[in-house]
Amino acid sequence: MTAKNTPIVIDIDSNYCEKLFMEDCRFDGVRGPAIRISNEENASVQINLRHVVCRNVPVLTANIANGRQVQGPTSIYEARSLTAGLQIDDWSADPTYSTTKDLQPLNSFPAASTSDIPAFPSMDTWANLLQLGAKGDGETDDTKAIQDAIDKYPVIYVPQGWYRISNTLRLKPNTVIIGLNPVATQLQLADNTQAFGGFGSPVPLLETSRGGNNIVSGIGLSTGASNPRAVGCKWMAGGGSYLNDVKFIGGHGGLNRPGTPRTTIYQQQDKDWDSQYWSLWITDGGGGTFKDIWSASTYCTSGAYISNTSTPGRIYAMSVEHHVRNEIRFNKVSNWKVYALQLEEESRESSECQPMEIQDCHNMTFANLYMFRVIRVIKPYPYSVRLWGCSAMEFLNVHNFSQIKYTTTSALYDVNSNTEVRPWEFARLMIPAGTPTNPPTPGAPAAAASSPAGSSPSSPASSSRRAPSPTAAATSTSASPGCAASTAGRRPPEASPSSPTIPGSRCHSPATRKTTCSSSSSTFQNKAGWSMAARKLFQSPDAAGTSFSGWGNSGFATWVYSIDPGNPDETITLLPRSPMGTVAHPFKVLYPAHRWRDFHDFNTVIVNRPGWCYVAPDGATVIPDVYDLARSTALTAAYPGQPFYATDEYDKRTVRLSVSPEGYLSGLTHFAERGEFVSIPDKAGNVYIADGQLYRYDPQGRQHLLIRTPERPTGMTLSPDQKMMYVTGHHGFYEVALP
Structure with a gap:
C-alpha cells in the first residue's frame, strides 16, 4: 500500500477498535499523524507495522485516549516494527499494554516492494479445456482429457463445469490452471472412487510438481464423502508458486450448484465426517503464496x-x-508468514475440534489471526492453539472470540512449558528463539511466572495438586491448599514464589448451586401434555444490536423463579412479569454482569429504562426484564446511591454507572480497559475484575494487584468480612485469602 499527500492514512474512531497490520507499505507526505489510534490500552485495539517506509511523515501514530505520539526521527525513515496494544514478550511474561517501536533513519526513499502475487500468463496462451475434449457435465470421467491437456499445454483455462475425476491429476513444473470460479468450476470425486478407497497412504486429487512454479486459481476441489484416502490437493511447488481462489468442498462446508437439492447434513451427524485425509496438504518442501482459500469440508x-x-x-x-x-x-515448518487466517468451529461437528496445532516449527509469523466458535456451540474448549517444540514464533493481532459465553478458555497452550496464554485478545505474543523444546516431566510443577509491576508479592500456595475428578469430588468436603480442578490435558495450577497465586487458596468440590433466578431456553418444542398457551412470549426491545439475537435467539421468553434455599424441593415459584416501578424504591436491582453488544450499542442499551421487571418475594429486590438476561452468566446487584460496575464484553471494558433511587442506571463512564464475566467492588471502593486472572483496581481505575488463578475465573463474590474471595471456573470452585 502507498499513501501519498494526504492528511491521514488510518483514522480509528474514538471508542472503536481496530486490528491493523501493515507490512511493506509506503507513507509519503502525510501531514497529520499517519495513524490515529483510539485507545492503545484496550485489548481489542491491536496495531502492528512492519517495514513501513516514511517520507515527510513527522508523526507516525497518535493516541486519542492519552495524547501520546510516536514521532519520526528524520524526514525519511523506516518503521521496521511498531506494536501498540496488549503485548506478551514470552511464555513467562505478564501481558502489558505498551507501544514498542524500532524506527531507523534512511538516506533515501526506497522503491516499492516486489509483490508476492505472480502475474497470470497472457490470455492468448490459454488452452480451453472444453475444446480439448473434456465434458464438465459431472457424469463423464474427464481424468484422461485433463491429464492429456496438462501434459501438452502449459496454461489451461477450465470453463464453467463440474469435472469428474477418477485418479490423481499430476501437474508439470510450469503448469498453470485457471478456472472461472470455485463454485462454477469444480474437479470432483464421486463417492467410492476406487483409486481413493480402502486403507493406505494419502491419494491426492490434484498434485503439483516438486519445486515447480505452478499456478492454480479459481477452482473448486471436491473429494466427495466416501473416499477415505483422498487429499484435495498435495502441494509441493516452490517459493514462487501460487494457489488462489480455491474452495475445498464437502460436508457442512459444501456448495451446490444453483437448483440442485441441498442435503440435510446440518440436522444430524454424518458417518463420513472426519474420514478422509487433509483437504490441502503442503509438504515435501512446498511453499509459495496461498491466497483466498476456503477449506470447510x-x-x-x-x-x-x-x-x-x-x-x-x-x-x-x-x-x-x-x-x-x-x-x-503445522508440523516441521519454518520460514512461513500467515496473514488473515480464520478458524471457525460449528456446533454439530466441531465442539471437540482442536482448531490449530503447531509442532516443531520455527521462524513463523501469524498476523490478524481470527479464531471463532459459532453461536450454536454449547460448551467451551480448553484452547484454540496447541503447540510444542516451537521457537522464534510471533503472533500479532490475535482475536479469539464467540458471540456466546463459550469461547475457548485460553488462546494458546504450550505443551513444553505447560503454559497457557489466557488473554483472548492481544496485539503481540513472542516465543523467542531457543525456547526449550523438551517435554515437561510428568508431575513437575509448572514454570513460575514473574510478579507484575506494581503488584504486592505474597506467600506461595503451600502445595499444588490436581483436585479429584468430579465424580470422586462429589463426596469430598475439602482439598489441600493450592489444588485445582482440572481435566486431562489441562494446565495444572502453578505455585509461584514471587507472584500472588491465590495465597492460601482451597478448591472446593462441585456442589449444586442455590439458584434464585434463571432464564429459560431459547428454543421451544411442544411436549405431550404441555401447552404453550399459558406461556406468553415477550420480545425485548433491546434484542436488536447483537449477533446472538440475529442468529435465531430472539424467539423466547425469560422466566424468573424464586427458590427458598431452606426448602428448595417444594418452593420453586414462577414470578410474574410486572411493570418497572412496581417497587418504587427497591433495596437492590439485579442487572446482567456482562453484555455482548457487537452492534456497538452497549453504551446506549445499558442505560435504557426497562419497562418490565420481576419482583422477588422479599418485595425489595427487582430484576429488570432485559434481553441480555438470556446470555449473561451472572447478575450483579445495583444499590441505589452506590456505583455499579458492568462489563462491555465486545469492547473488553468495565464501566461504572450511577444507580437512581428507582433502580435505573445512568452516567456511564469508562472505568478499566479489562473485563469478561463479572466485576465487583469492595467496601473500600476497590474493584475486582475477572479477565483471565483476577485484577484489583483502586477507586480511580488504576490496577494495583494481579491475583493468579488456577483456571480462568467465570464468577466471583466476596465474603461478608471481605477477607475471602470465592471464585468459580469451568472445573472448580475456589476460595482466595485476599492480600
Whole structure:
C-alpha cells in the first residue's frame, strides 16, 4: 500500500477498535499523524507495522485516549516494527499494554516492494479445456482429457463445469490452471472412487510438481464423502508458486450448484465426517503464496496440513472451518508468514475440534489471526492453539472470540512449558528463539511466572495438586491448599514464589448451586401434555444490536423463579412479569454482569429504562426484564446511591454507572480497559475484575494487584468480612485469602 499527500492514512474512531497490520507499505507526505489510534490500552485495539517506509511523515501514530505520539526521527525513515496494544514478550511474561517501536533513519526513499502475487500468463496462451475434449457435465470421467491437456499445454483455462475425476491429476513444473470460479468450476470425486478407497497412504486429487512454479486459481476441489484416502490437493511447488481462489468442498462446508437439492447434513451427524485425509496438504518442501482459500469440508480430518518444509510460504486470507478433529496443522515448518487466517468451529461437528496445532516449527509469523466458535456451540474448549517444540514464533493481532459465553478458555497452550496464554485478545505474543523444546516431566510443577509491576508479592500456595475428578469430588468436603480442578490435558495450577497465586487458596468440590433466578431456553418444542398457551412470549426491545439475537435467539421468553434455599424441593415459584416501578424504591436491582453488544450499542442499551421487571418475594429486590438476561452468566446487584460496575464484553471494558433511587442506571463512564464475566467492588471502593486472572483496581481505575488463578475465573463474590474471595471456573470452585 502507498499513501501519498494526504492528511491521514488510518483514522480509528474514538471508542472503536481496530486490528491493523501493515507490512511493506509506503507513507509519503502525510501531514497529520499517519495513524490515529483510539485507545492503545484496550485489548481489542491491536496495531502492528512492519517495514513501513516514511517520507515527510513527522508523526507516525497518535493516541486519542492519552495524547501520546510516536514521532519520526528524520524526514525519511523506516518503521521496521511498531506494536501498540496488549503485548506478551514470552511464555513467562505478564501481558502489558505498551507501544514498542524500532524506527531507523534512511538516506533515501526506497522503491516499492516486489509483490508476492505472480502475474497470470497472457490470455492468448490459454488452452480451453472444453475444446480439448473434456465434458464438465459431472457424469463423464474427464481424468484422461485433463491429464492429456496438462501434459501438452502449459496454461489451461477450465470453463464453467463440474469435472469428474477418477485418479490423481499430476501437474508439470510450469503448469498453470485457471478456472472461472470455485463454485462454477469444480474437479470432483464421486463417492467410492476406487483409486481413493480402502486403507493406505494419502491419494491426492490434484498434485503439483516438486519445486515447480505452478499456478492454480479459481477452482473448486471436491473429494466427495466416501473416499477415505483422498487429499484435495498435495502441494509441493516452490517459493514462487501460487494457489488462489480455491474452495475445498464437502460436508457442512459444501456448495451446490444453483437448483440442485441441498442435503440435510446440518440436522444430524454424518458417518463420513472426519474420514478422509487433509483437504490441502503442503509438504515435501512446498511453499509459495496461498491466497483466498476456503477449506470447510467436514469429511476431511483437517482443512489444511503444512508439513516438512522450510521453503518460504505466505498465506493471505484463508478460512478453515467446520472440521471434527483439527482446522489446521503445522508440523516441521519454518520460514512461513500467515496473514488473515480464520478458524471457525460449528456446533454439530466441531465442539471437540482442536482448531490449530503447531509442532516443531520455527521462524513463523501469524498476523490478524481470527479464531471463532459459532453461536450454536454449547460448551467451551480448553484452547484454540496447541503447540510444542516451537521457537522464534510471533503472533500479532490475535482475536479469539464467540458471540456466546463459550469461547475457548485460553488462546494458546504450550505443551513444553505447560503454559497457557489466557488473554483472548492481544496485539503481540513472542516465543523467542531457543525456547526449550523438551517435554515437561510428568508431575513437575509448572514454570513460575514473574510478579507484575506494581503488584504486592505474597506467600506461595503451600502445595499444588490436581483436585479429584468430579465424580470422586462429589463426596469430598475439602482439598489441600493450592489444588485445582482440572481435566486431562489441562494446565495444572502453578505455585509461584514471587507472584500472588491465590495465597492460601482451597478448591472446593462441585456442589449444586442455590439458584434464585434463571432464564429459560431459547428454543421451544411442544411436549405431550404441555401447552404453550399459558406461556406468553415477550420480545425485548433491546434484542436488536447483537449477533446472538440475529442468529435465531430472539424467539423466547425469560422466566424468573424464586427458590427458598431452606426448602428448595417444594418452593420453586414462577414470578410474574410486572411493570418497572412496581417497587418504587427497591433495596437492590439485579442487572446482567456482562453484555455482548457487537452492534456497538452497549453504551446506549445499558442505560435504557426497562419497562418490565420481576419482583422477588422479599418485595425489595427487582430484576429488570432485559434481553441480555438470556446470555449473561451472572447478575450483579445495583444499590441505589452506590456505583455499579458492568462489563462491555465486545469492547473488553468495565464501566461504572450511577444507580437512581428507582433502580435505573445512568452516567456511564469508562472505568478499566479489562473485563469478561463479572466485576465487583469492595467496601473500600476497590474493584475486582475477572479477565483471565483476577485484577484489583483502586477507586480511580488504576490496577494495583494481579491475583493468579488456577483456571480462568467465570464468577466471583466476596465474603461478608471481605477477607475471602470465592471464585468459580469451568472445573472448580475456589476460595482466595485476599492480600
